[in-house]
Amino acid sequence: MSIKVQLTLRTTPTIPMEAESLLPENMMDKSKDEIKSMPLLAGNRMETVGDHFHVKTTENQQGGQDEENGLPTLELTGNLTRFKRLGEAMSGGTMIVNGSAGFHAGAQMSGGVLTITGNTGDYLGAMMTGGRIVVHGSAGHFTGSAYRGFTSGMSGGTILIHGDAGNLTGARMRRGTIAVRGACGDLAAFSMRAGTVLIGGVPGVRAGANMIRGTVILLTPPQEMLPTFRYNYTGSPSFWPLLLASLDRADCALPDVKPHSTFECYSADFLEGGRGEILLHRLAS
Amino acid sequence: MRVNNVEIVDTFAEAFPMSAARLTITARNEKWAMQAALAATGFATSVIGCGIEAGIEGVSRQTPDGRPGLDCLFFGMSRKDLEKHLLKRIGQAIMTAPTSACFDGGVLECPEEKRKTLKLGGKLRFFGDGYQASKIIAEERYWRIPVMEGDFLIQETFSVSEAVGGGNFMILAESADVALEAAEAAVESIRAIRGLILPFPGGIVRSGSQVGSRYAFLPASTNIAFCPTIRSRVPDTVLPPGTNSVLEIVIDGLTFELVAEATRVGIKAACIPGVLQITAGNYGGRLGKHHFHLRKLLG
Numbered sequence: 001m002s003i004k005v006q007l008t009l010r011t012t013p014t015i016p017m018e019a020e021s022l023l024p025e026n027m028m029d030k031s032k033d034e035i036k037s038m039p040l041l042a043g044n045r046m047e048t049v050g051d052h053f054h055v056k057t058t059e060n061q062q063g064g065q066d067e068e069n070g071l072p073t074l075e076l077t078g079n080l081t082r083f084k085r086l087g088e089a090m091s092g093g094t095m096i097v098n099g100s101a102g103f104h105a106g107a108q109m110s111g112g113v114l115t116i117t118g119n120t121g122d123y124l125g126a127m128m129t130g131g132r133i134v135v136h137g138s139a140g141h142f143t144g145s146a147y148r149g150f151t152s153g154m155s156g157g158t159i160l161i162h163g164d165a166g167n168l169t170g171a172r173m174r175r176g177t178i179a180v181r182g183a184c185g186d187l188a189a190f191s192m193r194a195g196t197v198l199i200g201g202v203p204g205v206r207a208g209a210n211m212i213r214g215t216v217i218l219l220t221p222p223q224e225m226l227p228t229f230r231y232n233y234t235g236s237p238s239f240w241p242l243l244l245a246s247l248d249r250a251d252c253a254l255p256d257v258k259p260h261s262t263f264e265c266y267s268a269d270f271l272e273g274g275r276g277e278i279l280l281h282r283l284a285s
Numbered sequence: 286m287r288v289n290n291v292e293i294v295d296t297f298a299e300a301f302p303m304s305a306a307r308l309t310i311t312a313r314n315e316k317w318a319m320q321a322a323l324a325a326t327g328f329a330t331s332v333i334g335c336g337i338e339a340g341i342e343g344v345s346r347q348t349p350d351g352r353p354g355l356d357c358l359f360f361g362m363s364r365k366d367l368e369k370h371l372l373k374r375i376g377q378a379i380m381t382a383p384t385s386a387c388f389d390g391g392v393l394e395c396p397e398e399k400r401k402t403l404k405l406g407g408k409l410r411f412f413g414d415g416y417q418a419s420k421i422i423a424e425e426r427y428w429r430i431p432v433m434e435g436d437f438l439i440q441e442t443f444s445v446s447e448a449v450g451g452g453n454f455m456i457l458a459e460s461a462d463v464a465l466e467a468a469e470a471a472v473e474s475i476r477a478i479r480g481l482i483l484p485f486p487g488g489i490v491r492s493g494s495q496v497g498s499r500y501a502f503l504p505a506s507t508n509i510a511f512c513p514t515i516r517s518r519v520p521d522t523v524l525p526p527g528t529n530s531v532l533e534i535v536i537d538g539l540t541f542e543l544v545a546e547a548t549r550v551g552i553k554a555a556c557i558p559g560v561l562q563i564t565a566g567n568y569g570g571r572l573g574k575h576h577f578h579l580r581k582l583l584g
Contacts, residue, residue, distance in 0.1 A: 175421060176421075177421075177422070195421075196420070213418070215420070233435075235435050236435075237429070237435075237436065238350075238386055238429060238435065238436050238437070238438035239420045239422065239427055239429060239438055241350040241351050241352070242349055242350055242422045242423075242427065242438075243420075243422050245349070245350075245351060246422050246423040249423070259350070259351050275418075277418075
């Protein structure tokens with residue numbers, strides 16, 4: 001048996017909220033009143049959780065993963081697009097956002113599962129090191145990327161986006177997996193160090209540009225392949241069935257591809273040594 | 286004690302600790318999974334001459350890449366020894382087989398405190414000569430080694446655990462035909478149990494050995510006390526009158542309980558008409574810490 005904390009938004013705020021304190025680990029062993037009195041920065045004014053949310057705590061009879069680590073499940077409901085940094089630096093447990101989230105959701109998280117049923121703003125999972133983010137809507141720019149001034153983006157974990165993603169998705173990432181079922185903006189996996197970026201829909205221009213290592217999987221043909229990408233072979237990469245199965249298990253199935261689908265495989269980007277790879281789904285090509 | 290009128294000698298089988306790992310070998314189809322598994326587990330009947338004992342445990346219930354696969358068990362005298370031999374066998378027998386891939390099958394039957402890991406893919410990757418690449422999927426690291434056919438996929442680390450090697454029993458029969466029929470029945474019943482292997486050809490040994498020999502260069506020699514053809518020349522023969530053939534079943538298992546269960550069902554199946562006695566090999570308890578008392582198992 002575990003505890004479930006439900007926060008329901010009263011009214012959508014008109015100014016940005018700093019919501020990094022709303023984490024499963026911060027709800028642990030707290031009473032309803034203690035949760036209500038937790039501070040929440042609204043603009044430059046300190047307010048409380050109770051000022052913005054109805055708080056309800058229930059005992060979750062089903063238990064499950066959260067029972068193992070003792071963390072409560074945190075569920076937020078409402079239009080949270082004004083709430084920045086939801087799930088930032090989360091280290092475990094389960095957090096569910098029933099609605100859309102603002103910028104920096106799940107940024108720098110190291111564990112647990114963050115599920116967002118709506119859309120998210122920019123910097124989703126930026127520089128995260130572990131855990132899993134599932135977005136049922138679309139994500140903004142810089143998903144899983146590095147913050148300005150940093151050389152490495154996400155270095156672990158998984159980001160699954162059922163909708164579309166913006167520009168510079170996976171830029172400078174060095175480990176982990178990003179799967180976008182829909183379309184993706186320009187410069188996906190720009191300058192990536194390692195890891196995997198999968199794009200199901202139409203990719204923007206220059207996907208994989210300046211990549212050093214890692215894998216970019218394109219299930220829909222890009223407008224152009226950069227001249228610094230070089231064709232290697234056509235076949236089924238050995239790890240593909242495992243990756244597909246792991247996405248399937250994470251409730252991010254890709255129905256149009258098969259475990260032994262054929263890909264055109266390129267080395268990329270030769271401006272950076274050509275140690276990365278672009279896999280272009282054969283039907284796509 | 287008698288089972289189906291076959292005498293069960295009041296003795297025990299003496300087995301010893303070994304290190305064990307389970308490899309799941311997959312391929313495009315059953316044929317090539319079997320080819321790779323046969324090559325990898327070939328010439329691995331006894332640590333005395335082969336350095337390692339191995340066998341195909343059975344068809345994998347589920348494989349990481351969803352392809353047909355076989356689970357194979359490998360037993361070595363130490364973790365280091367096992368690693369040395371596995372690196373050779375994976376490199377020479379599995380990686381070389383078309384379409385193959387190699388995954389850790391896990392040793393979940395063994396107690397958690399006895400489980401450790403071997404870095405096999407992490408060492409074999411250097412065959413890629415700098416072109417190898419890793420991929421982390423669901424928290425697990427895999428190595429992709431480029432080969433002429435495509436790429437060879439292998440998990441970085443494999444589970445290994447302390448296990449039990451050398452469980453045994455011997456079937457003393459009135460003829461070679463009866464001994465073989467009884468041994469085959471025993472093998473068939475034991476093969477239904479997962480978590481163990483019978484490392485000898487078809488699961489049966491005709492040339493059991495004794496420790497040492499009259500030759501200084503030979504550490505093991507034929508088990509003269511059980512050889513019917515020289516019975517009259519061997520003063521300490523243990524063969525009862527009427528015995529004309531003896532076959533042995535050797536069992537390596539992941540746990541004591543698995544070997545005990547295999548011994549029990551194997552002996553029961555082997556007690557057919559024409560079998561005179563079932564006994565077991567031991568060294569007075571000096572060699573191994575695992576003792577399987579036959580009468581206790583069947584009691």
